[in-house]
Amino acid sequence: MTDTLATWLYAVTAAPEDGTPPQGLTGVADEPVRLVEGAGLAAVVGSVPLADFDEDALRGHLEDLEWLERTARAHHRVINGAARHGQVIPLRFATLYHDDDRVRAMLRERREDFTDTLRRVAGRTEWGVKAYVDPRSFLPDPDESEDEGSPGTAYLMRRRAQRQDQETAHLRATERAEEIHSSLAALAVATAAHPPQDSALAAYEGWMVLNNSYLVPDDLTEDFTALVRALGERYPAVTLEVSGPWPPYSFTAPPKPAGDAQPEEKPS
Amino acid sequence: MNQSSDWNAPVRRTGAAREPARRGAEPSSLADILERVLDKGIVIAGDIQINLLDIELLTIKIRLLVASVDRAKEMGIDWWEHDPTLSSGARDVLEENERLRRRVGELEDGSGARREEDRGAEREDER
Numbered sequence: 219m220t221d222t223l224a225t226w227l228y229a230v231t232a233a234p235e236d237g238t239p240p241q242g243l244t245g246v247a248d249e250p251v252r253l254v255e256g257a258g259l260a261a262v263v264g265s266v267p268l269a270d271f272d273e274d275a276l277r278g279h280l281e282d283l284e285w286l287e288r289t290a291r292a293h294h295r296v297i298n299g300a301a302r303h304g305q306v307i308p309l310r311f312a313t314l315y316h317d318d319d320r321v322r323a324m325l326r327e328r329r330e331d332f333t334d335t336l337r338r339v340a341g342r343t344e345w346g347v348k349a350y351v352d353p354r355s356f357l358p359d360p361d362e363s364e365d366e367g368s369p370g371t372a373y374l375m376r377r378r379a380q381r382q383d384q385e386t387a388h389l390r391a392t393e394r395a396e397e398i399h400s401s402l403a404a405l406a407v408a409t410a411a412h413p414p415q416d417s418a419l420a421a422y423e424g425w426m427v428l429n430n431s432y433l434v435p436d437d438l439t440e441d442f443t444a445l446v447r448a449l450g451e452r453y454p455a456v457t458l459e460v461s462g463p464w465p466p467y468s469f470t471a472p473p474k475p476a477g478d479a480q481p482e483e484k485p486s
Numbered sequence: 487m488n489q490s491s492d493w494n495a496p497v498r499r500t501g502a503a504r505e506p507a508r509r510g511a512e513p514s515s516l517a518d519i520l521e522r523v524l525d526k527g528i529v530i531a532g533d534i535q536i537n538l539l540d541i542e543l544l545t546i547k548i549r550l551l552v553a554s555v556d557r558a559k560e561m562g563i564d565w566w567e568h569d570p571t572l573s574s575g576a577r578d579v580l581e582e583n584e585r586l587r588r589r590v591g592e593l594e595d596g597s598g599a600r601r602e603e604d605r606g607a608e609r610e611d612e613r
Contacts, residue, residue, distance in 0.1 A: 224534060276536050281594070287516055294519045308527040314534040324530060335528070346518060412521050420517040461518050467526040 223265040224272070225254070225321055227313040228296040229306040229465070230332050233260045243299045246292045247271070251299075256322035257329040262300045263321060266314075276312060301465040305340050307332060308467045339466040342433050346412075346461035347402060347446060349395050349428035355455035356387035356394075388425070394456055395427035398449050405442050406432035410468035427456075431468040439463075 226246055233255045243251040245264035253260040269275060279285045290311060297308045315321050325332070367375070403409050410433075414426040434442045443460060450458040 227530070227532070230528075271534070273534055273536060276534070280536075286520075290516070290519050290523050293523050308522075310527040310529045311523040312534075312536045313530050314532045314536075316533045320533060328530070410526075412525075415517040415521070420515065461515065464522065467522040470528045471526065 222268040224268045225263050225315045225318055226266045226271065227309045227315065227321065228262040228264070228293060229300050229308050230325070230336075231260050231262060231300060231304050231306045232336060233258050234303065240296075240300050240303055243296050244292075245296050246289045251296050254318045254321045254325075256325040259325045259329065259332055261321050261325060262296060262306070263318070264296070271314060297465050305336050306465050307335050307339070307470045308465045335470050339433070339469055341436050342407060342466065342469075343436055343439065344462060344464040344466045344468055345432050345434055345439075345442060346464060347398075347428060347430055347432065348415075348426055348459045348461070349398055350422055350424050350457040350459070351391045351394070351427055351455060352424045353384070353387045353391070356390040357383050358386050391425060391427045391456075394453060398453070398456065398458070399428060399430060401445060401449060402430075402432055402442070405438050405445060406434050408433040408469050412468075431464070433466060433469045 228245065228251065234253070240251055240253075240262065245251050245266070247264065247266040247270065249264040249266060251262060251264050254263050255261075270279070279289070293311050297306060300306050315324070399409070410431045412429040412431065414429050415422075417423065417426070420426070432442070446458050446460050450456065
């Protein structure tokens with residue numbers, strides 16, 4: 219008995235001239251990765267057992283962090299691997315079609331979108347930059363002059379001062395992060411903000427005051443990393459961390475309705 | 487590149503310092519990957535519809551929260567057990583963790599809403 223299969227999509231690329239799929243890549247179900255071509259484009263796909271990837275099964279699996287981690291990494295690994303052969307448009311996790319014909323139809327239907335997007339990200343790379351601060355570095359100087367009143371009052375005053383100091387520290391750290399962002403954004407054609415990561419999951423302490431992606435022209439890569447380093451030196455109280463190069467995950471979404479957060483695109 | 491590799495070492499207690507991911511190397515940060523593959527990347531309505539947003543909000547978020555303590559331990563991250571400001575609260579964290587875990591189970595069984603009402607009623611009674 220053969221398993222019923224579904225087609226899991228990883229990425230869309232321009233159809234390769236020689237038609238060869240990325241070699242040696244295996245996907246979310248350990249399946250070999252292949253290409254489905256249509257309309258001058260190619261979808262990077264794999265065949266996965268429907269029993270494990272239909273709606274119900276997926277719902278169940280997504281509750282399982284081990285599964286999620288393994289599968290998210292596999293999804294990313296394929297996109298990253300495909301990106302070595304040419305510009306890719308990463309697809310959202312868990313994009314599934316019943317068969318290859320449906321994928322070809324989708325490529326034809328969205329050909330213009332994909333072609334525009336590929337053109338837009340060509341020769342550009344996504345870099346992630348995070349900034350961490352130790353809140354203590356941003357606290358106002360201790361003001362020890364107002365030690366007066368009863369012990370109870372002094373205690374309450376101190377508590378209130380601590381809370382205010384904390385707010386001040388957060389404001390200062392955020393302003394610093396804004397400065398860093400503006401400097402970095404000057405070298406990028408587009409930027410996208412991610413929410414600060416869960417400190418337990420990402421295993422950091424202090425505050426993550428910046429978690430952004432920058433779409434940087436490839437000929438500015440060195441300038442960009444040098445700038446991050448320079449900013450790190452200029453602001454010793456801030457620890458900067460670069461991640462990447464990433465396939466352009468954060469810069470391929472179609473324009474959303476007004477009011478929604480979306481990547482800021484600068485006219486180039 | 488021959489730069490010193492720790493110029494941008496983040497503030498971490500874990501010792502699990504991360505190299506910037508090179509294309510082809512296994513990238514290291516699960517959080518970085520999840521925020522991109524679950525939240526970014528182009529969205530196409532495929533044949534099999536999964537609303538990741540629902541799952542993310544209702545479940546993944548809770549799961550990450552609940553799972554992170556155990557996972558962190560697996561990865562050898564146990565700083566809170568040595569940190570004097572936190573270790574006294576570690577038991578509470580574990581209890582809270584256990585409580586959330588049960589809560590997730592209840593929500594999955596569909597009995598969560600009823601329990602919440604019960605609890606609301608209890609609170610009224612206490613007054």
